[in-house]
Amino acid sequence: MITALSEKHEKKTGLPDLEGAEKGVVMRFAPNPSGPLHIGHARAAALNDAYVKQYGGRYILRIEDTDPKRVDPEAYATVQEDIRWLGLGITEVVTQSDRLPVYYDLCKQLIERGGAYVCTCDNEHFKELKQHKTACPCRSQPVEKSLELWQKMLDHGFKEGEASVRIRTDLNHPDPAMRDFPAFRILDSPPHPKVKAHVYPLMNFSVVADDHLLGVTHVIRGKDHIANTRRQRFIYDHFGWTVPVYRHYGRMGIEGVVLSTSQMRAGINEGTYSGWDDIRLGTLRALARRGILPEAVKNAMIAIGIGDVDISFSWDNLYAENKKLVDPTANRYFFVPDPVEARIEGAPAHTAHAMLHPSDAARGSRTLEFTGTALLPKAELVPGTAMLRLKDLFNVKIAWNGDTPSFSYGGDSLADARAAKAHIVQWLPAQATVPGTLLTQEGEIKGACEPAVRAELGKVVQFERVGFVKIDTVGVDGVRAYFTHK
Template identity: 60%
Template structure:
């Protein structure tokens, strides 16, 4: 038995798809309830995908419950249209969603718990100017409001709810420890007033701060484990004060490191600025790391999932490379994608002495039963200029060989027989080509620019699917118009 152990361990670390097994969750046997908690300031990006999939992974592994919690307690960062975008993205990710809750539906719960916290002596209403308080805090000094009685604080709290104060006049703070060495821990704020704008879903001006609504929700929703970015490490420590006041048991927290991806901005606010200033065409601009953008480029959610699980929950900051995502996506897509010819940089040339004939090219080389594309050669072919440059012989794939004679810059093609052997012996490249009558204008959009050319007319039937342009790479057919096919390049 002991001899079998190493093999078995290895098996546990490898899943069938090549995805690895993450470390076990502590206390998982007592049940697992986790959450993904985005805020509706814009659509999701790869950074969100990590949080969403990491939590999703453990929910599935332990057959737990998954709560999607929309954190919309800042009216300034909430826009009506973003709710829909968010839900679309969550749908695309394919999470095992148990329930969806909106914090804006739970305001009364937060109010009630704030009152309780004040009654417990754990919070006070503070009317100090924010900057003034900050200075006191840095000097570890209490502000005058800290000594108010519970009754005074409750009175102020009631007047807050009645609308007696304007924005900035008052806040509720948790009584923590002014001597705490980390200034971030000292008497942080848990409620504020926001006069404008109005919240699209509710009618109130008193809003809970992140650290309060999250604690109340995590407890009430029965969240057992939280996996979030390490930018929340300080929040976790702050939240413990609230758990302690209520005598609640906090969930198990895990924090993963910062994720960046080469050449992509992963900040919702930065993206938004870019769109407004015209740098990006929209949320799905292919230069962005939004889910909408990568979906448009032909990335599959399962590939993103595997890539994110592979990264894991390490606390180290990482620079994720597109190559890793390409590899995962290729594994998902290659078996599915039908093959077609795309001819960039096209030139139309007659082929002397060539017989009229129909080429049959497999839709997928590993699955002949899928059938073939039929390309009727009638005397001339569209070929990629760069592929014949300087060559004396090439083979048009699935058709025949051609000799190329060069008069200066001008090539002239002559039929050179059917023999694949000869082409091989001559080291002739086997290249893609198109019959002019079956060629459709095609524009291939890549992050580095656009490539114009022609693709097979049959690509029109693959709209919104990913295909492989042979010898070029994988691409998603994005739009098919009268005389133009638009495709987005994914990767080789």
């Protein structure tokens, strides 16, 4: 009885169940190769990935490159790199431009079944007819005629815009978007970078063909595809195929970064952005450069879930996910922003040992040789400050002559520093530092950091009291690091 009562209130973890997924799933991620992947893509990619992992099955990467206008030849590789970075469990890759003959063949079959016809009407004219729920003359032409025109399309007998294949739906459908929508069109230019073609399938046709042929069982995509799902159902019905299970998630608003591929490309060409991984962009490679881990991105997306309500993406939540992953592993170092050289009178030379990680002594420590002069963060030298504690070293007394400080040794006692409510600050031995530049989305912060940071190239470390950073470059002129989050 107790179990019966508690059953309804069992806490669900993670994503909601998918209907009909018990025996495994076949899902797909289907980007358009027009540029690198961004956070928006990551949602679809991560959600589908999570379900495939949960239920077991296949995860298809399908490159949807049937519109030569929207294909960037470089993006084929870029997209694959981004997916590798994200760590998706892709089991197979399909490129639609390789499959044109497949679509052509199915199109012929569909015409034979009466599910589609070739339309040679002017596009504007057709639109007009469609609005008034009236058929164009081509709709009632015999199947043989359509077949003949279809062959003519394939044989280059038409120019761009002169003919198209339309799916026969319901001209009285209340939604004009559903009425006899197009399935193939002719394109003279630009040439497709991968294949010689003249007749291209539209997304609604190639997607149905591939989803069916590849055995896709579940589709998770944005709600901008709801109308497409309804359109695609007409094609499934014409063929008598089984329709996959669909889920449409809501629109995700993302503030603070640029996401539009065309805007990014323009900015890069004009030199506004340094590249696709400029940290002001919302690309995955920009996140990577800033020290966001792929797991954090996936976790954040799964936490958002598949609700069909529009949401606004929260950087705080992403950062929190990232911090969970990064905090236990990141080594700690001193970075002194806006360093001020401080000669400390009466201070004994001393070798400080600071732990690489405060909760993991086994990781060891770094040594800092103090010999008389230290670099201190300017922000801590507020006139009137009487004492600072240099972390892992000793106390420093500060005397003020107007705005000019002078420093003297204040003893080793931590208790004294505590009693004086002195800030415990990061510092560097003046004779052993490396110039460091911290790059944030707001700008650069010049400073100095421990020489040992040079060995952390490519890793995320924590600059104590500053935040987590990704060591981006190490050169003769010092270290450049990107600010990840606090």
